[in-house]
Amino acid sequence: MNELLSRIAEQCRAEADNGKVANYIPALANVPPEKFALAVHTLQGERYAVGESEEAFSIQSVSKTFLLALALQEMGEALWHRLGREPSGNPFNSLMQLERENGVPRNPFINAGALVVCDVLFDLYQDPLLALQQWLSEESGSMALVDPETAQSELEHGDRNAALVHFMRSYGRINHRAERVLDFYCRACAIKMSTSQLANTMLILANHGVSPVSGKKRFTRSEAKRINAVMLTCGTYDAAGEFAYRVGLPCKSGVGGGIVAVIPNKMGLCVWSPPLDQTGNSAAGLAALDMFTTETGLSIF
Ligand code: GLN
Numbered sequence: 352m353n354e355l356l357s358r359i360a361e362q363c364r365a366e367a368d369n370g371k372v373a374n375y376i377p378a379l380a381n382v383p384p385e386k387f388a389l390a391v392h393t394l395q396g397e398r399y400a401v402g403e404s405e406e407a408f409s410i411q412s413v414s415k416t417f418l419l420a421l422a423l424q425e426m427g428e429a430l431w432h433r434l435g436r437e438p439s440g441n442p443f444n445s446l447m448q449l450e451r452e453n454g455v456p457r458n459p460f461i462n463a464g465a466l467v468v469c470d471v472l473f474d475l476y477q478d479p480l481l482a483l484q485q486w487l488s489e490e491s492g493s494m495a496l497v498d499p500e501t502a503q504s505e506l507e508h509g510d511r512n513a514a515l516v517h518f519m520r521s522y523g524r525i526n527h528r529a530e531r532v533l534d535f536y537c538r539a540c541a542i543k544m545s546t547s548q549l550a551n552t553m554l555i556l557a558n559h560g561v562s563p564v565s566g567k568k569r570f571t572r573s574e575a576k577r578i579n580a581v582m583l584t585c586g587t588y589d590a591a592g593e594f595a596y597r598v599g600l601p602c603k604s605g606v607g608g609g610i611v612a613v614i615p616n617k618m619g620l621c622v623w624s625p626p627l628d629q630t631g632n633s634a635a636g637l638a639a640l641d642m643f644t645t646e647t648g649l650s651i652f
Pocket of ligand 1: 410411412413443444462505512540604605606607631
């Protein structure tokens with residue numbers, strides 16, 4: 352495995368040259384583009400990694416996986432009265448479908464959907480950010496902290512997300528104050544974790560809802576299946592088809608350059624390389640996951 356990971360790093364790093372580090376959130380623009388890490392953790396407790404796998408980076412939309420997990424864990428299927436779970440086929444921050452669909456977001460992994468999930472979490476937890484950080488710290492095995500500078504940077508430049516919340520609120524789809532929802536959303540996106548920590552958090556989804564890290568049963572088998580399914584169909588936005596085609600795993604990406612992936616019954620993975628392709632997914636990250644499943648034959652297909 353270590354030999355494979357070294358070959359992946361060697362061959363896929365260069366793909367980063369075809370991408371661009373996100374700069375619409377100024378704090379993210381300063382991340383060195385050459386960073387690369389890939390971590391593979393097995394349910395048996397083996398841990399393999401290459402690159403800067405202990406370095407924390409901004410998890411951004413990877414947090415949408417955990418926001419969904421927290422909501423589903425408390426609310427179950429009733430959550431779907433508030434939003435859909437179909438692929439959007441549109442960029443992650445698009446407003447287009449919302450008007451046609453009466454302010455109901457397509458799925459929890461585009462920004463509009465995650466903002467609704469944030470709104471829901473205020474009804475389920477007294478302090479949802481604290482609940483999220485506690486969950487992540489327990490499931491990753493070490494502290495998950497918010498980077499205040501990134502959160503502030505996004506809040507100051509988050510006109511698109513502000514537009515999304517206000518627009519949905521105008522349809523009665525957001526119950527709490529827009530500023531409160533945005534603040535929580537930006538802080539969740541600004542959490543910093545390492546690839547190795549994130550690979551750990553995916554083990555719970557590989558293990559049908561029972562965490563080998565914390566020992567806790569967080570979801571039912573069917574809820575874990577459903578989160579994995581939504582990751583596969585919606586986790587990488589309008590590139591979900593391309594990811595299914597090339598990687599064949601439930602994945603969730605973020606504009607910090609991280610992508611998490613699940614191999615059910617076997618492994619949790621995370622790759623990090625900051626430059627993004629046109630769909631907002633890590634260019635080298637996609638190449639690395641493609642090479643991993645192609646060489647090992649470990650995909651769900
Ligand atoms: N915080 C980012 C935003 O709202 C998250 C987007 C992403 O990672 N795709 O724009």
